[in-house]
Every structure is written in structure tokens, then in C-alpha cells.
Amino acid sequence: MGYLPLANILHHKLRSALSALGIGIGICMLVTLSGLSRGSLSEVADRWESVDADLIVMPRGWGENASDKSGSALPDRYAAKILANHGDIVRSVVPVFTWPIKLAGQDQMAIGVDASSWGALSGGRGLAAGRLSDPDGRFAAWLTAKLLAFPADHGEILELAEADLSDPSHNGLELVIDTRLAKAGGYKLGQTVRAANHDWRIVGIVSSGVMARVFMPRRTAQFLFGNGDVTKSTLMFVKLAAGADVGPAARAIGATTGQDVVPLSRYRGMLVEKFGIMFTYVDAVNVTALIIAFLFIMVTLYTMVLQRTREIAILKSSGASDFFLLRQVLAESMLLTAAGMAVGVAMSFLAAWLIETLRPLLTVTITWYWIAVSAVVALVGAVAAALYPAWRATRVDVVEALTLE
Amino acid sequence: MADGGDILVARNLEKSFGSGDARVHVLRGLDLTVQRGEFLAVMGPSGCGKSTLLHVLGLVTPPDAGTIHLDGRPVPRRGGELDRMRRAHIGLVFQRFNLISVLSAADNVEISLRVRGMGHRADGRVEQLFEQMGVSHVMRRKPGAMSIGEQQRVAVVRAIAHNPDIVLADEPTGNLDSANAARLLELLTDLNRRQHQTTVMITHDAEAAGYADRIVHMKDGRLL
Secondary structure (H helix, E strand, O other), rough: OOOOOHHHHHHHHHHHHHHHHHHHHHHHHHHHHHHHHHHHHHHHHHHHHHHOOOOOEOOOOOOOOHHHHOOEEEOOHHHHHHHHHOOOOOEEEEEEEEEEEEEOOOEEEEEEEOOOHHHHHOOOOOOEOOOOOOOHHHHHHHHHHHHHHHHHHOOOOOOOOHHHOOOOOEEEEOOEHHHHHHHHOOOOOOOEEEOOEEEEEEEEEEEEEEEEOOEEEEEHHHHHOOOOOEEEEEEEEEEEEEOOOHHHHHHHHHHOOOEEEEEOHHHHHHHHHHOOOHHHHHHHHHHHHHHHHHHHHHHHHHHHHHOHHHHHHHHHHHOOOHHHHHHHHHHHHHHHHHHHHHHHHHHHHHHHHHHHHOOOOOOOOHHHHHHHHHHHHHHHHHHHHHHHHHHHOOOOHHHHHHHHH | OOOOOOEEEEEEEEEEEEEEOEEEEEEEEEEEEEEEOOOEEEEEOOOOOOHHHHHOOOOOOOOEEEEEEOOOOEOOOHHHHHHHHHHEEEEEEEOOOHHHHHHHHHHHHHHHHHHOOOOOOOOOHHHHHHHOOOOOHOOOHHHHHHHHHHHHHHHHHHHHHHOOOOEEOOOOOOOHHHHHHHHHHHHHHHHHEEEEEEEEEEOOHHHOOOOOOOOEEEEEEEOO
């Protein structure tokens, strides 16, 4: 049986295709931009949550800004102090030094970590290839000896030549990177890369999903990016003993150190708070795109009603009720929107694939939740866009329309 | 051929358009009775109000004054009952066919049935009507792929598919060549003779009117 709304859509192929495309672009923007913004943040949060720890110790007051802080911040002695005062509830403390460096054309938060702490930081993951940087602490020992020999009371910083830092016998300029960064930058094991004014050798590759994409010896990070002060780190991860309560433990360690101590699970919320304004912006862009898409539909349907007054008059002369006419226009709008939805979802998956292929460090997470949200928004929009044209259809004057033939 | 009883009785119909000095009185106290099974032709010059009369009798537009009784029941001016009576009792044929261009011939008929709450007729009546009108070969074609004669015969199928009490045809041969016009008029006559289909045909063509059982003449909004 010929279904009039479908017949009209198929008859006006180009106009229908453009309408569906307009809606599809709106849906695609909603799903893809949400997937990109929330997916990238979620991917960072997932990586941090992969650390085998329960608490993060950070300088007081960093709050939701902790996600983009780096450099010297916490004295390393806190690690020993926490273990000494809370040995009954703390199993391990892992200090890390964070610092942004540019690799594969993009800032990466590099993590300075001791090889001995790698197991905790990587959540027990081994390397996919190569070895850890400064695996037996030779660089750390060499640097410590250098610093001890350097008179520290002049307020000067020990200066070391690049050749000293990268001496094969105690090479401190070594990196471990994850597979996504390796893919994005085309990096290979053993390759030397330039970053932060130094030449680094890639000695290990770890599967993506670990806390960061770049790791280096903590001593190297402290010396190069902490003004030569190798006594401070950026953050500390605390692993609690089995059965210890996170809340009381965080308060106790906070009291001991005088710093902020937050559960690791809080990090995701801190990221969302930090980038909340970005979501607002993205959502505003999405809403604008959708409104434009539905104005487009409304104009299309309105034009359709104006062009088809005789067709409507024929239906009315046969006794079609206002409800019947309203249903025809609504159905046409719904069909266009459904086609637009299908186009939009397909475009979203294509866009996600393109983005992740062209920029492998970005994560686009297309979720059924956002597809469902866009479906609801689209259907509500379809009804709203059809209401006025549908009302105009019910107001067509049959005699006028038929006598003006 | 009339077979007794009045199917449509119109009394003192008034209809005008415009307002003030521009007001045009199109129907001026018109009386008309149509008997069940009758084939009636309404003739008159252009502008005498023939089409307006058809629209009023077809319940497409209400008269300003006067009454219409259809199958013995008074026709209300507006509302759901008016729509129901139009759906149940009336079939319209237009001069320019007015088929929906995006639908096939069969779908044009089917949507007309669907509007009337009848949906798809599985009893074969529609196919039979297409056969009877000699247009079964165009059932799957859209109007643009039919000749004008075929389009008008499909329009007749659409008008009678729901078994209306009365078919109102507004200059049905006005756009047809003489051969197609003759064929259509023979079909309308045949419908009237064999199936006792009450038909009111508006025309200014005396030859076309000659096919009717009775001819009434209209002038200045009244029957002569």
C-alpha cells in the first residue's frame, strides 16, 4: 500500500535527502562532540584509575585543578613519613613527578616514576616491548652522587651536559611510551626523539591504558624540570592495606602531611569539574546545531504544505479529519527525522573512526546513552517542527484550493 | 434511472463570497431535489454558480442559509457529523481529476478509502471497479504516467469505491477530448443504469447533459 508521507518523501528525493542530511549533521555533532569531549576525559580518568592505589596525596588547595598541575610540589620525605605513621593501614607510597612534554605534535603529561614503583603505577601491566627506563637505578645513583659532591650553599644549580645525562653507562634520558603514542608518532623501540630540549631514547613500549602515555626516570624528571631539586615530587599514590577504610585513611594521612588527600576514585569527578565549562560549551554548540536542523525541517515541511494545498484539499474533500492531516505531516516529519537519525548515527561512527585514525591520541566514545538522548531530542524536535505546518494543513480552504485550479 | 425516494433535498440555499460592495451572491434561494438512482445534469453558463452548488451539495463548504437533507437526515453546518456524512455519503469527481501525483492509481483509491476509515478492501471491489472502468492496466501507475482519459476514469473509481449514496461530478468531461468524454459519460451512465448510482453532473455541454435522466438549468444562482 502506498503510504502518503513515505510516497511524498520518495517523490521529493533531493529535498528529503537534504532534510535528512541536515538532521543527520545535527545528530552527528551531538553524538560525536559529546563522545569526543566526554570520551577523552573518560579515557584519562580510566588511565588514572588503572593505578594500583587508593589515595592521591597532592598539595593543599590544588582541588579540581590537580589534573593540569605538575612540577615540584611535595617533599619526597612525606612518603617515608606516611609509611612511618600509618604503617598499619598503608601498604605502599609511590611518588611521581609529572611534567608536560611535547611528543607526536601534542602535549603529553610525562610521568617520572622509579622503576621499582612501576608495578603499582601500571596496575601490574608489563611492557609490550623493551625495558623500563633506568631499570636498576644507575642513573638515580649517579645523579645522587653528583649532587652530593656539589656544594649546595651557593644557591646554584648543578649543571650537567647532555652527554653526561645520556651516558650509556647510566642513561637518564630514556622514555617508555604507550602503544597509542607510538602509533600516533610513528615511534619505534630504540628510536631517539627530541622533546623538552633533550634527546630521549625510547627503551620500552607499554600497552595503552596505563596512567600516562610517557614515562621517564623520576630522578631525571626531578632534575630537569624541578630546577635540580631532586627532593620533591608532584603527587603520591598511596596503596592501603587490605581492609583499611579509604575515608578515615585519607583524613589521617591528610592530618599527618598537612596536604590534600583524596580517594583515587575522586579523580574522575575532579576532571569533570575542571572541564565542566567545556561540556557546557560543547552542549551549547550541539543544541544550536540541532535547532538549525529542525528549523530546516520546519521550513521544508512548511514549504511542503504550501506546495501541496491541492493534495490536502483533495483529502479534505474526501472527508479527511484535521487529525488525519496532522498525522500525515507528523508522520512525514518523523520519517525524515528517523532517516536523519540513521544518517547521523552512521556519520558519528564514521567521524569517530576518522578522528581516531587521523589523531590517534584522541578518544571518541560513542555511547548508546548519547544516541538515545539524540533520538529523544530528534523526535521531540520532529514533532515541534511539524506542528505549525500541520496546523496550516488543517486550515487549507478546500474550495479555494480546488477552484484555483 | 430514479428508483424512488429522495436522496438529497436542498431548500432555499444561499451562498455568497466577499463582503461589502464586493459581495457576490452566488446561490440565491436555490431549491433542488435529487431522487435515489437518478442521473441529473445541472447545466448553466459560466459564473452561474454551478461549481459552488456542487461544493455546497458535496458538503465541502456550508451554505450561508438554507437546508440540506441527505438520505432523509439534516446536514449540520460543521463538526464531526458533517465530516462523517461527507465521508459516508458523497463521492466527488473534479474537472481536473485531482489525483495525488505521488501515489499510484490504486493508492489514490486506497487513501480515499483510508480517509473514510475503510482501509484496504479485500473483497476485490476496487479491482473490479478498475476493470469496469477499463483502467486495470494503470493500477500501479502514477498519474503522470497515465493519459488524461485514464486519470479521469481512475478519479471516478476513487469517487465510487466507498459506495457513496451520491456522486457529484464537476465538469467531468471538461478536460477530455470527445472520444474520452464519450467513454466517460457512457461509464457514468452504465454505473447509473446497472448499479443505480445516483449522480449529479455539473456541465455546460449539452451533449454531455444528454446522457442524464433529467436536466435542470441554472442561471444567476437559481434553478430555472
